[in-house]
Structure formats: C-alpha cells, structure tokens
Amino acid sequence: MDGKGKKQLAPRDNGAPDYRKYLHPAMERNYGRWKYHRDIRPGVFVHESESGESLYTVRAGSPRMMSAPLLRRACDIADKFCQGKLRFTSRNNIEFQLEKEEDIQPLIDEIGRVLGFPVGGTGHSFHNIIHTQGWLHCNLPGTDAAGVVKSLMDAFYEEFTHENFPQRVKVSTSCCTINCGGQTDIAINLQHHHPPVIDHNNTKLCELPKVISICPVLAIRPDRLDGRNTVEVIEEKCMYCGACHAQCPALEIRDGETDTLSIWVGGKSASTRGGPSFMKLATWGLPNNPPRWPEVADAVRRILKAYQAGANPYERVGEWIERIGWKNFFAETGFEFTKYHIDSYRWARTTFNTSAHVRL
Amino acid sequence: MDGKGKKQLAPRDNGAPDYRKYLHPAMERNYGRWKYHRDIRPGVFVHESESGESLYTVRAGSPRMMSAPLLRRACDIADKFCQGKLRFTSRNNIEFQLEKEEDIQPLIDEIGRVLGFPVGGTGHSFHNIIHTQGWLHCNLPGTDAAGVVKSLMDAFYEEFTHENFPQRVKVSTSCCTINCGGQTDIAINLQHHHPPVIDHNNTKLCELPKVISICPVLAIRPDRLDGRNTVEVIEEKCMYCGACHAQCPALEIRDGETDTLSIWVGGKSASTRGGPSFMKLATWGLPNNPPRWPEVADAVRRILKAYQAGANPYERVGEWIERIGWKNFFAETGFEFTKYHIDSYRWARTTFNTSAHVRL
Amino acid sequence: MPDDDLKLPLLDQLEEGPWPSFVKDLKEQAKRRPQVGQLLKQLEQSYEDHWDYWRGTAINVPGYGGGVIARYSDLGERFPQVAQFHTIRVIEPPGFVYSTDALRQLCDLSEDYGAGIMQLHGMTGDILMLGYDNEKLMEVSEALMEKGWDLGGSGNGMRTIPCCIGPARCEMACYDTLKLTKYLTDKYIGYLHRPEFPYKYKFKLSGCGNDCANSVSRSDMPVIGTWRDDIQIDQEAVAQFVKENGPDWAVRNVTSRCPTHCIHLSGDRIEIDNRNCVRCMHCINVMHLALAPGRDRGVTMLIGGKRTVRSGEMLASVLVPFQKLESDRDYEEFSAIVERIWDFWGEHGNEHERVGEFIDRIGLGAFLDGAGIVPDPQMVTNPRSNPYIKFEEYAAPRLEGEPHKTANVLEHEPDREEDFEGK
Amino acid sequence: MPDDDLKLPLLDQLEEGPWPSFVKDLKEQAKRRPQVGQLLKQLEQSYEDHWDYWRGTAINVPGYGGGVIARYSDLGERFPQVAQFHTIRVIEPPGFVYSTDALRQLCDLSEDYGAGIMQLHGMTGDILMLGYDNEKLMEVSEALMEKGWDLGGSGNGMRTIPCCIGPARCEMACYDTLKLTKYLTDKYIGYLHRPEFPYKYKFKLSGCGNDCANSVSRSDMPVIGTWRDDIQIDQEAVAQFVKENGPDWAVRNVTSRCPTHCIHLSGDRIEIDNRNCVRCMHCINVMHLALAPGRDRGVTMLIGGKRTVRSGEMLASVLVPFQKLESDRDYEEFSAIVERIWDFWGEHGNEHERVGEFIDRIGLGAFLDGAGIVPDPQMVTNPRSNPYIKFEEYAAPRLEGEPHKTANVLEHEPDREEDFEGK
C-alpha cells in the first residue's frame, strides 16, 4: 500500500484553492457589487453591476461524468470566449461567462458544435438532474444513476431548453436507500423489499458490534453459528433501510429481482414562502428497468403535466400539491393512494390530518 | 358492599334519556330548520327558523358545582320564563330560552336576583372556564380546580360580560398532569418536578406488572426489598408524567412544596381556518398559591392584553401568535423563553424551525 | 349535624368577588347536609397544606362495571361524614337539555341519598352527583334507574357521549347530533356498562367543523358534520354584507382567511371553488346570513384523540372522510365501522392503550387493514417522507426458507419495548 | 490495450437521444484509456444482471484519514484493468470557479495517472477523479498536492464544503460565501484530513434563503445569508413593476404569497412590516429590480440536516438566528460556536451519530446547554405541547438521599435502547 512517489507522502493540508485566481475578471471587478439580473432566453441571463458592467452567463447541461478530452474542449471554448475562465453549478452544469451580448449566439453555437451540450436549465425550466454513482462506481447501488438520468434528460430535453413551467423544477436520483441524491421537487429512489440476507461466512469481515449498533430499529442481534460469532436479523422488526449493508457487505439488502424504484415529490431546500419541505411518496413499484427505465419517465411526465396545468406562477411542485390537496394530486396524476403512502415511521403521527378538513 | 335497596340491583341499561321530551317547544318545532342567528348583546343571541319563529337564548355563567337548592331556583326561573325547559352548555353555562324578545331583560334581572349568575360568555368574550375536580373530589390533584377558576372568573368578570376580544377566548384548568381539562386557547395546568417517591410498604396494593407497563419511558422496573416485590424508578429516565401515580397511589408524584403551575396557549378544537392545534407552553413556575392564585391571573392578563391589542378580528389566540411569531409573543407578554420551552419528547424534531425564516 | 358557623379562613376568601361562589353555595348547603360542611373543612385543610386527602378504589353497582368514582377520605376520623364520599356519573340527556321536572327529580334524588350537590356537567358530559357512602350509592343508583336514568361510563369501556346542541338550535348542524348520541348510547349501552375494551373509548359529536363538542382534542372518535355538495350562497345577502362592511374588510377577514384560498370576492359576489373547500366553516361563520353548508350532508369520522398522559397530546385524525347519516342503512354502515374498529383494537390493543396509541404502535396503514377501512389521501396532511416501507406485494420467503411475515400487530404484541420505536 | 470496438447492446442504447451521452464520451475515452472500456463492460454486465460488481474497503494516503473511495471489482479476473478502480475526492475551488489552466491541470493529472475521467462535481462538492489503482493513487495524490490541490473529505470528519456563487455573481448574496468556504476549509483542514468526529460533518453555504447550495436538506451546518434591517425598496421600480404586470398580478403572485402576510401593495407602492418579515426571499426574487435584502447583513446558522438513512429525512433547524460575518472578530465568534459544538458532540456523540441525530437523542435544550448557546424562540416553530419537562430549578435530592441528576447526555450514553425513546 505504500505509494511509489518520489517522496514519502505527508499531509500538506493545502486547503481550498484560492478562488480569487479563478474568477472571471468581470466577477472579480464586481465582486459583491451586483445589482440585479435579467433573463435573456432559456439558458442565458445577465447580471448588472453597480459599476454599470454587465456579465452574461450561458449555462450548458453536462452529464457530470466527463473525460479529460471533453473537458479540455470545454476549456478551449472558455479560452476563446471567456478569458480563460469557466465555472460549474451545483447541478453539474457548465457556465460560460461573457462581457459582450453579441458573443452569446456564437458561444452557444460553439458549445453545441464542440461539446454537443444543450443550453438551458435556467429559470422556470426542468433543471439538470443531480445524481449519484450507481453501478459505475459505488458498492451499494441497486440501480444505476447516470443511466436513469440520461434517459430522463433525453425525455425532458425540450423542458430543459425551454422555460415553460410555473417555477424551477429540480429533480434528483439516488441508487440505494442511503440516498446520496438531493431532496428535490421530484426524486427517483430505490426501494428494497426484503431484510438483508446474511452471508455468515463473511461476517468475519466486519466488526459485529458496529453492524448491530447501526440498525435504527434494533433488528440485528448477535448470534452464533457453527461455533463462530455472527448476527441474525429479526425479520419483523427490519424495515429494509439498508444501513447495515452500508456498514457490512455480508448483510446483503439488494435483490436484483425485486428491487423497484419509487418517485417522491415536493422536496425543497429554499426558504422561499413556506420554507423547506420534505419530499413525499408519490408512487412506487416502478420496475428497475435498464437501460432506459421508460416507466420512470412516464411517471415523471404525469407529474409534470399535472403541475404545468395546475400550478400558479412561482409555485414549486410541493406548494402546488399542498394547495390543491393530495387527494387531487392523486386524482390528476392517476397514481393510486395506498396504505404504504401513510407514514409508519418515527414521526408518523405528525403527518395525520388532525382536522375535519376534507375535500369532498 | 351489598346495596340495601328493595330489590337486588340488575343492569337496567336504560341508555340515554329521551331528549325530545326535554326540548324547549320552539326547539322541537323548528328542529333542524334553523336559518341563522344574531347576537343581541353579550350573553344573548337569537336563532331564526325557516318557519319565521325566533328563539332567544340567555346564557348565564355557572360555577358548575351547584347545590340542589340552587338548581331548583334555576328551575323556578325556567318555569316562569321558559316553559319549564332549560339547558346547559358544554362549558357549564345555563341557557334559558325565550320566544319573546321583551322577556329578555326581566329574565336577566331574575337570573341576577335569584341565582346571582352573570349573563355573558358568548361570542367574542372570555368564556366560562372549564375545569376538573381538584381537591374537592379527585385522588390525584396537586392543586384545586374550582378555586382557581373562581379566582380567575372574578378577575375576568368584565371580560365575561363583554365581547371585547378579537375572537372567543376559551380557557381550561387541570389539577394534575393527566389533564382532564380541555385543550384550549389558554390552559392552566399543574407541573410536577420530581420522580415519584415510592411507598414500599404500599406496593402490595397494586398490581406491579400494571404499574411497570404504564410508564411511557420504561423508567419503572421490578425490584425486591426486604424480601418483598416492589418497584424502583430510574430517575434519569423518569419525566414526571404521573401515569404511574394514577395507576398506583404508592408511587407518589406530587409535592406540596415544589409543584407549580404552568400556562399553555394556542389550543383549539375547531377546524376553522388552519384547523385544530395543540396548546404550547407559554410560561412556567407559577406558585401553587391558594386560595386566590394571584400570579395565575396576572399571567393570563398579560396574554389577554397582548392578544386584545395585537390580534386581527377572528384570530384565535394561537392563530395570532402564529402570525406574529413566538419571538414577538414572548416580547409582548414579557415571558421568558427558556430551554424548557423546547420540546424534548417524542415528536420534538417536528417542532424545530427547519428553515432560514427568522424575525430579526 | 348541620354546621351553621363554618370558619374557613382560606376558602372564605373565595366567597368574595363578582363570580358566583361555589363556597358560598356549599356553605348554604352545609346547613342542610352536614357532609357538605365536612367536605369544605377537608378542602380548607387541602388549601392550607397544598395536599389532597382523597383515596380511590373501585366500587361497582352490581351488573355494572363502571359509573361510580369511589372516594375515601384520608381524614375520615376527623371528618366521618365524608369518610366515604363517592360520585355517581349519570348519562346526561343528549344536548344537555332538561325539563325542570327532570332536573328537580335529580335534585331530589341527590339530596335524598347524598350531599345534594351536583356538577353540570363533567368534562366528559356526565351529570356528576357527589357525596354518597357505600350504602346510599346502591340505593340512589337503584332509584335513578327506576326513574329511567342510567349510570354513565368509567373504566375501560365506551364512555358517556356528549354532543353539541346541533339541529335543536343551530343552523350549522349537518346531521342530527342528538339522535346519533342516543342511538350510539342505547345500541352500545353494554359496552358502556360492562367495560371490556383495552381502555376507555370516547365519542364526541359535533354538528359541524366548529366542533363545539371539542371532539378532535378530547375524544377517541370524533364525529363531525360536513357536506359534499357546494356551499349555499345567497348572493343578495353577500351584497348586503359587502355593503355593510366594505369589500376590503370582507377580503381581509373572510376570503383571505380561507385555508385553501378557494373563496373569492369578485365585486359584491362570492365565488367558491368547492373542489378545494375543506369545510373549515370560517366563511360561513362570519357571513352566516349569506352562506350555509351544502345540502348533501353527512359526517366525517375521526379517530384517536386524547389528552396528555403518556403519549403527550394527541388530536384525532380523519378516518372516514364522508359518511351519510340519514337512513337506517346509513346508521348501520356507521355502526359497522365502529364495530370493526372495536373488534380489531379490542383483540390486539394492549391494556391501557387508547386507540390512538394503538395506531401509533402498529401504524395507521396496518390499522386500516385490520379494521377494513380503505386508505384515503385525506387521512394525512401528506404521504410519508421516508422510504421505510414493507410492501406485502414483494414479500416472499427469504430467511432460511421461512414464510415471510409482513408488519403485523401480532408480532408487536408481546414486545413491549417496541412501543416507542420506529416501525 | 485500447478496445476500439466495444459492443454493449444495453449501454449502446444510451448513446441515442439528444442529451449528451456519458456512454459515447466514455467509449471515446476507452480508445485512450483501456480501463474505461473495461469499466463500461462491467457496467454493461450490471445492466444485464441488475447487479453491482464493486466492493469497497478503506485505503488511505499516508497522513490522511480520508479522501479516497476504494473500489475493487468482483469481476477483476475478467476485467483486470478495473480490478482496482479508486476515486479520489479533491477539494473544489469555492464557487466551482476554474481557470482553464487549472482545469487542464486536473485533466492532465487525471489522464497521467488514471482513467482520465472526472465528475464535476460530486454531490458534496468535491472534484471526483475516477480510476486509480493502489499504486497510482499514491502517485496522483502526491502530484495533486505538489500543485497545490488537496484531498477532500470522507469518513467521520469534516467534509469538503460547497457554497453558492454568492457575491461573485449574485445580487442576493448577504455574505461572502466563497471567503467563508475557504476560511473554514483552511482553518479546519485537520478535521477534514484526519477525521475524529463521531460521524461526518457537512457545512453548506448559501448567500441567502434561496439556498442554492441545498444546505438545509443536505448539511449538518447550513450557513445562510440574511439581514436584520429593512428590505431595500426602490418605489419607482415598484411602480414600474405594477405598471407592467398590473396590481392584481402583483398581489396574487407577490404579496399574497408572503408567509407572514407582512408585505402589502398600496396603490403602486410596497409597504413592508419588517418586524414580521422572515427573510423568505420571495418578494425580492420576483421583484428583484425593485427590492433587495437590507444592508445590515450576516448569517443564520442552522444545525442537523441530513438525508434519509436510519433517521429518515432531517432538515436542519435554526441554531443562531443572526451572526455578523464581516470583521475578523465576527469570523472568530462564528468559529467559536462551531468549535463548541464539535467539542460537545465530539465528546458525547455515539459512533455513527450525525449531529442532528445526537440532538434527537439528548434533546435540543440539553444540546444548547452543552454547546453554550442561548435558547431562542426562533429555533422552534412553536414551544412544546407536552408537559414532560425536567426543570433543573426544582431539582432537589429526593430518592434515598441521592443527589438529583437532571436529564443529561452522560446518563444516556451507555443506554442504547433509549435512542428511540422519548425523553
């Protein structure tokens, strides 16, 4: 495990790169002095500074996973148009910045030609989907992430390149119940359906006390088998959360045959209006169906259509649903409301309708 | 224990009295046909029927606990004015009903003269306080109930006989942490401050498994002392709820020296507007101070004053507080916000402010 | 022996002030019934010591499992007349309506056998008659029953049912609260008199969402009147209202307070998107000369309310969004729901576990399954936000070939420690 | 050996469609870096089998406790080039800003030592560089550090900090998010590189309540810009806005959406009751030419957000309603709060217990005590509704003369079963 580098490695503790060196010159000059912004067209907006300067931003959708050559081509564009600077957004888009309005169209053309990336994902559009590792790199996934996202972004390409929703639509995917993906307007997550199966020969790999103590419902207890220490899972208590699996691979929670996808709606981080909110179960039991997961795009489309038709301007997905009521949400999407939609976990009671408020 | 009645008692299962015999004749005639009502003056309103008939109601505040002679005098009044019918409200008031408007004043005069009861407690007034048994009859109380209520109603007599609030104000009291009293706009409740003290000689009185299983936080466990079965209380777990005391008097939770009163605000049963809501801790540590509990009336008055000054029409106490924010509630009442106001029980997390919403 | 000259330094202070004084009244009564004097003396002692002097145990009238709250004085030697001082709970007439004859009858019985003091009414709705010793208790019960009265509830059974005045004197009433109170009381009187549930079960009936019976916060099964067609609007009266109060006032205090923003004032007309109306009553309350509940009426049934002890406060939540309550058939359907719940909770509830606590333990989804009630999005303010779901659809034998068992109350029963854990 | 003719029946379908295809790009890269071809082949196998073929264990660069996600292929025999296929997390430049030089440098390093594929950026904010074997991992780390880059966080320590673009390109920014990101990263780089907390600790920094860094839902300590004076209003721009959109539109979409109804349109002027403004940003967002945050700016610190695992979703909640963040002294005050929390949680947190879970276990009140933070009503949406409080003020020796102990984290520690019980 010893590196073969020239010197013995030692902590350098360099810390964070000095962002000041990397700022677009106009950003540097007008740092903290921005007055307002305006939307120019989908994917393009301008910020105006107190100094009178304008800074145009062109946002291009990226697949996040990129090869060095592809990234170098993005650098070429930035060198040509953006004084050698570019930035990424928290949703994996690339932002190219311009000082001159007339560069916008040439830049967009260049992005399309050189990178093949669409320009959009701003304002009231379907934003780029954030996602996690999936089968490409993680050791826990029950599904892929990049593939689901590619399939969805193909399906909602028009929605990405236009701003036709009442408000921004943010989507995320995750590939196991740990959910590294974001709490967003719409989320596509994996659902397990069985307690973990224990590979008793493998439990030596892990620290038993750790795996026992990680279970939130105390479903794992020590056991002995063939004279060796192992664990057992109390099936009735286990709620298939997969925390133990993340701790110890010998507790296998996944099942290629039965794992499904579920869709969640109404998550929000922004403190705008009513504030942040959790996303809630919309529908479940969608097949884990690579390479194109068509059922997922269908379900998402149902939500988007109802949202587009019914929401008031500026209402996020969750706000729209709260206003029309979940009864109408289910009616308008055609999803079925089941007993599984009713919370049964720790704060379940606080989700009950404790009033005589009913829509009849 | 055998009754000395003439015959052996046997279940008669009579069920509920036939209310039809007891309805005021105008109620009977217009049953289900009421069109609307109007307020005439504090304590008096009229209901109009589709038939064109009017029914005047005069509401008199009662202390709930009444002697037979006093009740007979109320009957005399009903015989004289109300065709031999009267009713009680869910808040212990007596309602006298009239068909003729001109009888109102004579009736009110008679109520005052014969019963000494005030007329009021309707509409946007300070309604009659509902309460529990207290030292008069229960075996669990840490304070009295009737006495607290008498003291408060004396203090808020003007508020009962006038309608000067933005909305109805409903108040309740309870005499132990079981809280037989109502969930209301303002509540005065008892607070214990120690785990139960066990009278080990007395535990034979109760069923030990029952008292062990009643504790919501599993703080009671079986113990043996001097060769006999008893229980012990794990002090760190116990949260002084008193459930065990209700099950078994050998676990004494009360303490005449340290028990205090606390005040809760914002409870509501009505589904009006935002719907029912819990009442929340406003202030604590008020001395349990018979016979007049002056500190309680002072604290209630602080709330009422701020409410009267700040609430919009139709806002219940809790709605007003929600609108102005708890920060301002504490500022305007002068109560101190402490760490004890922060929930630490089962659904604590759901009471946290999970947003960047702050009033600065 | 009547005690004409009670000196009670502390309680005497409660004779002062404008509000009617129970001390004054009881002192009067002490002249007729000596036990009332001793009651006051014991109370004075409590005021002095900050301490209570009552002990309770169970006393039952034969054939009844409840209805009596037994009290023995710790100071029985000093105050022998209240050494036994029990309360009888008597079922009130629905709507708390009385003829003076009926009330006088109670007064007489109360004085003939006991202290002649009553509380009208207890927090649950009973007529509370105080002050009987062991012997008189049996006698007064017999006498009450002879005259058609009946004992109220206590213990682990159905409790006495209170209701709002409803159609008898309220224009908001969406069903006959008094009739349902009598129907349920009579039909289930055995469950009231011979308690056999895991714990108490309270109904409270309100004719509309104003909930004048406090049902949501204080009963296991609130029944609240509602409607499923449109709010009735008298536009002329609306115009009149707008004229009197001004449009600004109407917007500020009526339409803008609608929880779903489904009501609008346009000019001097009210427009309502009834699909989004949640029957909160606010607009009807304020504009009650112009608006009224719809005509296709029924009830919303809720479940699981209670006050503090053990669980902290619990408000009831929606169980059946709409149930008609007009024909006999409607009443039978209603009862069938009640009985399914009692069967399921009765069989699987732990001792001392209110139905709301039972739901917390097993989960509302499992409860609906067990009680045979169809899940409805209106039961929740929102669906779950966590993925910890055990779908039966995917369950298959897995662990060492054993048959798969889904989340089930039976599994939870013996395992007390789980009560406060997640599921 | 480059694999020029990859046939991947399933993945090939992801080359189609208008959205940029990672498969197409990786296939290209496979021509330059053979491990990328094997990566795709293994992925194809996963697509076929619905199964993952990676295993993880820990590999550390000497002197660092984190920053590497080690991956071994279960199909290593078939795909030897990805038998070891680790990811390095590299701290991103605050605000995700790059010079093309810097980005090219990363591209070069990535190809020189590994597969030449990167993810920009990981969900936590790191630059993710994929595809190093055990040996190259050490070399590329060394090379990165030589050039001034640094490894990102993993394991039980402080994590790499992301922030929104803030003052660099946003008119809403109420503090310097980029500066604070660098300040915290550099100051606490030891906590990032040599993890010693009970569990991970994530900061996320947003310049205002729009929370473009998703801090509330995805970090243990969100830091969100705010202000404490009045919203800046340009009434001329308001008038212009009203002229363009109409007053009705303005009311329907701006003022009536204010969560506390503290903003009003009167004529063509905006009036705000700033005492009731909760800095939700909505009116400013919509009328951004006319309204702007106040001038006396700072941050709100929150605590305890995380996503699903174990606890279900947790949103962070208010810890410090307002903290200035301008002078060095302000930064020190800010750090002192952070450190008090780390000390307290560090000492008393259980292993694998996020700070939000820790708060759930011991109670927010006890946490504030332990971390030395003054309780504030803004921390909660409402005070408690249950009376289960242990006031220290009244604690006195009671049980068998033992000293009274109040609710205390130390008592809870050894008692795992209590984690999910009430307190």
Ligand code: SRM
């Ligand atoms: C008399 C009354 C208070 C009053 O002065 O009005 C009362 C008095 C007692 N209640 Fe109550 N409760 C009374 C209404 C209530 C209410 C209010 C209601 O029904 O609307 C509640 C809250 C609602 C609820 O049911 O949760 C209430 C919640 C309790 C509880 C807590 C039950 C729980 O699960 O939360 C107990 C304790 C218990 O059952 O173990 C209790 C227990 C008691 C006992 C029986 C105490 C005991 O265990 O010995 C009290 C007898 C006092 C006495 O000497 O008569 N009482 N009790 C009320 C009944 C009168 C009546 O029958 O009309």
Ligand code: SRM
């Ligand atoms: C008589 C009574 C029903 C009964 O069967 O006994 C009753 C009668 C009426 N109530 Fe009530 N309410 C009665 C207890 C209640 C309660 C329960 C309580 O007081 O403990 C509530 C629920 C309180 C809560 O939410 O905690 C209650 C919440 C209302 C409301 C809803 C107020 C709100 O906006 O939240 C209305 C509607 C209104 O105010 O217009 C209402 C309206 C009315 C009206 C106007 C209904 C009508 O059209 O006839 C009645 C005249 C009331 C008045 O006082 O001006 N009544 N009302 C009860 C009188 C109690 C008393 O003596 O003070």
Ligand code: SRM
């Ligand atoms: C790479 C990344 C997903 C991605 O594709 O972007 C990721 C990948 C992993 N996460 Fe994550 N998490 C990543 C961001 C997140 C986020 C989002 C965030 O930070 O904003 C979350 C939710 C927020 C939170 O912290 O709760 C997240 C919540 C978890 C958890 C659950 C922690 C919890 O207490 O809830 C685990 C499991 C654990 O720590 O035991 C986990 C564990 C993992 C592990 C280390 C799985 C494991 O135990 O081996 C994954 C390594 C995958 C790999 O092969 O690289 N990851 N993880 C993200 C980190 C990239 C970066 O450094 O920039």
Ligand code: SRM
């Ligand atoms: C570039 C970026 C910040 C960064 O540091 O990278 C950014 C930039 C802006 N955001 Fe954002 N937001 C960015 C991610 C977010 C996120 C996080 C996310 O997407 O995961 C959120 C929180 C989402 C949530 O609540 O779950 C976010 C919630 C907002 C909002 C609040 C929307 C709302 O009403 O709820 C605004 C305000 C608005 O829409 O006017 C906003 C407004 C803006 C403005 C208009 C701010 C400004 O004046 O410059 C920027 C232009 C945005 C546009 O897309 O039209 N931005 N914004 C992020 C771009 C992501 C992307 O590529 O799509």
Ligand code: SF4
């Ligand atoms: S969501 Fe699960 S499988 Fe996906 S990257 Fe995160 S830990 Fe790995």
Ligand code: SF4
């Ligand atoms: S899957 Fe979750 S609940 Fe089941 S045993 Fe593992 S940790 Fe426990």
Ligand code: SF4
């Ligand atoms: S609140 Fe407590 S003390 Fe008072 S009547 Fe109810 S049980 Fe008895």
Ligand code: SF4
């Ligand atoms: S007072 Fe409550 S918490 Fe304490 S031992 Fe008794 S039942 Fe348990």
Ligand code: SF4
């Ligand atoms: S609950 Fe409704 S129907 Fe019953 S009295 Fe109150 S307002 Fe009237």
Ligand code: SF4
């Ligand atoms: S009853 Fe309530 S919800 Fe329905 S329209 Fe009126 S105010 Fe709105």
Ligand code: SF4
């Ligand atoms: S969080 Fe606020 S300051 Fe930061 S980029 Fe978003 S809008 Fe601008």
Ligand code: SF4
């Ligand atoms: S920022 Fe939000 S809370 Fe403040 S005035 Fe604007 S809309 Fe209202």
